Amino acid sequence: MQQKSGRRSNRDRTEATRADLIAAARKLFTEKSYAETGTPEIVAAAGVTRGALYHHFADKQALFAAVVEQEAAVVAEEIERASPPSLFARDALIAGSDAYLAAMRAPGRTRLLLLDGPAVLGRAAMDEIDNRHGNRTLREGLVAAMRAQSMVKLPVEALTALFAAAFDRAALAVDAGASADDYRAVLMALIDGLSPVPHQAPRPARTR
Amino acid sequence: MQQKSGRRSNRDRTEATRADLIAAARKLFTEKSYAETGTPEIVAAAGVTRGALYHHFADKQALFAAVVEQEAAVVAEEIERASPPSLFARDALIAGSDAYLAAMRAPGRTRLLLLDGPAVLGRAAMDEIDNRHGNRTLREGLVAAMRAQSMVKLPVEALTALFAAAFDRAALAVDAGASADDYRAVLMALIDGLSPVPHQAPRPARTR
DNA sequence: TTATTAACATACAGGCTGTATGTATGCAAC
DNA sequence: GTTGCATACATACAGCCTGTATGTTAATAA
Structure with a gap:
């Protein structure tokens, strides 16, 4: 059994990161509007960087x-x-x-x-x-x-x-x-x- | 009678500039979307500068x-x-x-x-x-x-x-x-x- | 084991918005 | 008509944001 920061399969990582990003974005998009929510804010809430975002999503x-x-x-x-x-x-x-x-x-x-x-x-x-x-x-x-x-x-x-x-x-x-x-x-x-x-x-x- | 570029009353200038800005913006907002239309483009189409825009409109x-x-x-x-x-x-x-x-x-x-x-x-x-x-x-x-x-x-x-x-x-x-x-x-x-x-x-x- | 690719993080290049500042002209008072 | 202030802008600037390019580490295929 691998710990949280241990080695994880790529598929698990992708899945988890995408879910985190969507969850963070959902929270912010519902609290504020799409236009008022910046990607820096989203990735900060998700605990990743903009690099991860643009790796998983086109824009x-x-x-x-x-x-x-x-x-x-x-x-x-x-x-x-x-x-x-x-x-x-x-x-x-x-x-x-x-x-x-x-x-x-x-x-x-x-x-x-x-x-x-x-x-x-x-x-x-x-x-x-x-x-x-x-x-x-x-x-x-x-x-x-x-x-x-x-x-x-x-x-x-x-x-x-x-x-x-x-x-x-x-x-x-x-x-x-x-x-x-x-x-x-x-x-x-x-x-x-x-x-x-x-x-x-x-x-x-x-x-x- | 004063020419187009001659001296005009302030009220006339304001009215004309506002109308020009609204017309230019309308054209662009209907051709593209609000988000895709930038203020530089609008003022260029209206023949004024962004200074004029922000003088007449809050944002x-x-x-x-x-x-x-x-x-x-x-x-x-x-x-x-x-x-x-x-x-x-x-x-x-x-x-x-x-x-x-x-x-x-x-x-x-x-x-x-x-x-x-x-x-x-x-x-x-x-x-x-x-x-x-x-x-x-x-x-x-x-x-x-x-x-x-x-x-x-x-x-x-x-x-x-x-x-x-x-x-x-x-x-x-x-x-x-x-x-x-x-x-x-x-x-x-x-x-x-x-x-x-x-x-x-x-x-x-x-x-x- | 090695090579390749995926999953990121970091750094960078425009572009855009809003504001601050400068200037010329209309306008009102004297 | 001159003086002074306000109006109507133009120009310059600061900050933020998006998308991309590049670098690094770890997983996976060969």
Whole structure:
């Protein structure tokens, strides 16, 4: 057994260093913004030098992309864990949206994923990341709802993107201090609005 | 009459220089991104020096804010010009959304207003700007629709924000090459989804 | 064992931002 | 109209940051 500073395989070293860099960067990128965080600060927090950073990542943007990727995965995981697959597509959709809003309350997460992410990496790259993680569940939920006849048929890509956009903005607003209830109510109204016949199943009287 | 290089009043000089800087910055910010555009490049394009820039603007961000402000005003103006006030709230809403999508096809506008803007100035600042220009019309349209009983009652702020978010994402997607028809169809479905179905009892909805 | 490559650390070269300083011109008071 | 101050800049400077080039040590393949 080799000690911390003993001899380690190259693969272990790489893995550990990359993880340290991503963790340090994640912390700083969520505390401050991408632009306000310098690489000297990141490597200091990670306990390495800029040489290590530029050995493992092409540039600052690539490190940022890795952080975003990881964070998106964490969010997706939190959603899947928090929202058990419901029998009714509509309920699953709502549970998922609640879970998303809850997950996005982690400090700095909205800025990282919803502001800096799109600006630094571009919408296309963010779409690609989102589709690989969180949005996948959303799209599947929407498709399921459409198949179950509980939602009118619409272009899937566009529908997913616009719902995702609404969820994102809601997360931003709630994070900024807006009423979560208000945004939740509108989101539910948007979902229910797409149900083909009048209005979905008897809604459990929300009237307190 | 004094010539271009003759003696001009200070107020005229200030006005002209500020306008030149904003125009040059707008051009570069739409061609490239905020981060990729340096102040040396901007002042060169404007025909002044960095001294002038920092005399008139606190920093690069302040100049960017001025550009965004102006561009948002232009978009709002294009919308109002293109969408005649319709008798029916729903039609006005759709006309406005079409006008918005059309206006946002101007090169670089989506990145300026929808990506760099929020990232550089923050969502709160962008909301403030939007509410002063484009979103105002949207909110009024929604309120009118709700008043006309052609839309269920929902919290106005949240409703406006989420619709704006959907429009924004649609503009981004269309600008990126997605099918405008698809996004238009979903947007219309979302709008129509909120209209209380004729033969449907008015649902108890809380206002604000 | 030796050769090669990976994993860094260190040193360096621009470029950019914001500020400090200098200068000429408009403008207001006398 | 001259004097004095403020405005509108231009120029010069300091600090930081990014990306690259180079050097060194340790792992791994031959």
